[in-house]
Amino acid sequence: MRSCYLVCLTLLLCSLCSLATQSDVTQQPKLADYREGETWVWKYQGVTTAGEIRADGQDSKKIISQNGELFMQTAAKVIPLAAIVKPVQSKTPRYSWPLQVGKKWTFEEHWTSDDGTTGATIQDAEVLSFKEETVPAGTFMAYSIRYKGKITNSRGFSADTEDIHLYAPKLKTFIKLTQVQSDYLYVEELIKYSEE
Template sequence: MAVDATQQPTLANYKEGEKWVWKYKGVTTKGEVRADGKDTKEITSKNGELFMVTASETIPLAEIVKPVKSNTSRYNWPLQAGKKWTFEEHWTSEDGTKGSTIQDAEIVSFKPEKVEAGTFMAYTIEYKGKISNSRGYSAATEDIHVYAPELKTFIKLTQKQDDYFYTEELIKYSK
């Protein structure tokens, strides 16, 4: 099934009870494990309104699906193989450190991708650039997001920052 382009998910695309579970691991080139665990997101309903529940917060789904107008966002909608843009994000971490991530992005394919949760049609998006922060940290970055429109999220993610390698993979999805 060929898809010309994938639009950003809307509120109507989600259903109460949907649940995604990822496993993640982050390791330095010296073998130091900095992250190792599971992440879960689930759609719940309260008084007829849908929410996305994560480990740390409950977010109204209406906030998550607000149309993205930026041309420098993580996902530049509509998604389409061959599309290129610049991803730019400026952030403040929990300890107050300010930083930025600037990467050239390209959707290199749309094809079946297999992860522990199953096989899904997915876009492979490559991001290459730099991350820096107000504490003087600066690193070259290479990220690959494998995004499955059917699941409205990424099913696999790999990130490389200098001597640090991070992976995240969807291990379970239920409707």
């Protein structure tokens, strides 16, 4: 009887370990993972070490439907969701799918700001953990991803950067972003998530 109990207990533990391992690997979200009415709202603030506030506001995204097709609506534009969930082809992506603890890659982005300034962000990325994280919108299982490197622009600016993204698979997005750049600290946190 006792050996039967031990065998059952061992099988149960192996099963739980297997489930835990599977849940710690996350694929890129697909079109079917989104629902019309889903809404995300973030609060952001950027402050220098001298206390000067350079950014302060809110950002939001919402899934809407037009003629039977899903779109992501932001403050600036409406983007077909099919374009957002296209498989990532970049060799230096923001998120290297599938996500799992210990994974490393290089993130590289070249950009142009509204005033015409061009720049580049090049960082080494590493997934540090997958655990419960709490933000104003609630508590979610999330990956902690550290990005460490440099940001430069065409006006001669250059700074070391370290970003921490908390990415929650259930919400298909980051729930917190912390960026340290020379004398500047930028924090963006999810304050509301809803499904209509």
